[in-house]
Amino acid sequence: MNSYDFKDRVAIVTGGGQGIGRTVAERILASGGKVSIWDRDAALLEKTVAEIGSANVEGRAVDIGDLASVEAATAAVIGHFGQIDILINNAAIVGPNAPTWEYPPQAFSDVVHIGLTGTFHCCRAVVPHMMARNYGRIVNVSSVAGKEGNPNAVAYSSTKAGVLALTKSLGKELATQNISVNAVTPAVAKTTMALSQAPEFLAYILAKIPRGRMLELSEAASMICFLSSEENSFTTGATFDLSGGRATY
Template sequence: MTTARPLEGRHAVITGGARGIGLAIARRCMANGASVTLWDVEAEALAEAVRQLAPLGTAASALVDVRDEGQIARAASEAQEGFGGIDILVNNAGVLGPTVSAWEHTPAQWRNVLDINLTGAWLCCRAIVPVMLARQRGRIVNIASVAGKEGNGFNAAYSASKAGLISLTKSLGKELALCGVLVNCITPSAADTAVFADVPVEHREQLRNALLARVPMRRFVEVDEVAAMAAWLASDDCSFSTGAVFDISGGRSMY
């Protein structure tokens, strides 16, 4: 049964939480009663995010590079000690990477995108799943992409990383199905966020138009729309879905 504040008393760790989709998810979770810890690599953006969230309740932050297992372990321990546990993990940290042909990616570019978008999510799960298992309760929400289903031309590393995140969700969902920990992912189409800043200026408008052309509803997904879905997946109202992929793509992908 839905309650007015379905996440009351829960604590959420949200990676890439300083802006965009991550910040919107934090805002929705707090409106639903949760406390949050934002993990991000940008100190100034984190401080501003916490300032914005302060009127809603308790928000903390930690400088965390999800490629660094030591930073993850330290921040997870601090969140657990400071809030008595971690009930929700949202793996949102991600980068777009190069917008070039697959064979033009450098090995360093390829590894960086995979390290942040996929291995980073796995490292966060590796640190936090045991915390959830100890309490036999938890929700993990992975923010993948419709690109992980379809593949985007000139975004091979990004598409591959998001496809991997979808498969990680399915594997982990099966492994934890009897443990009270549900694992699901969301596959949004493009949102009009700071991710476009990674695209060279001369290609930015062309990419935006190409992405919009693939969406039957002919608009970008709003960050609050993704946040609403994430908050439901983080709640007890989501009780019989795990290892699942929830599309939010304006009709672009229907499988």
């Protein structure tokens, strides 16, 4: 396992109660960093923090769809740790599987509000602090669905495409400072959220991956941690592929 130097660095990981977010948080902690895990599932959050069992981790029940909640949590992290160096925007919901013309309007709104508007809320709250310190690393977890679009997943695909555009815009806005903003586009990974989808839909997207398997959480964490490290000092506004060969651009 590669290790990056996160000594004296503080990270926020949204949706960190499980899956990719938790794995990233654990990797940062193992590399000397401090982490504030955000999740709207308070019970899961408490369980995760207890299982990690580190003095350098805290959990905060945050609804990223609520700007006031995000702003309050941001101020609390700064008060607790003194700074924020890294923001991992991982939180999202998938929504149901249905053709666009049958897709429930409220479900579409909910998916976009958490995955895209929530990511915007977190960036809006955290970036001014990073600008004041002239240092920051932001990684937005998008999806290969944001590049290619998955049928019967219009809300999720649209959300993740929006996250890629947000990454490019913010990356350009902050390019003159020592703040990088990049995105990753995972294929389906072994997460509770992914495995909760319809079996036929999972079979469809798995069949499109040339590697012939799901993404391992540790593989996602490895790439995200590099992009979160000080070593990633030049690349910004870019998209890094984690699709197992499904997307080649």
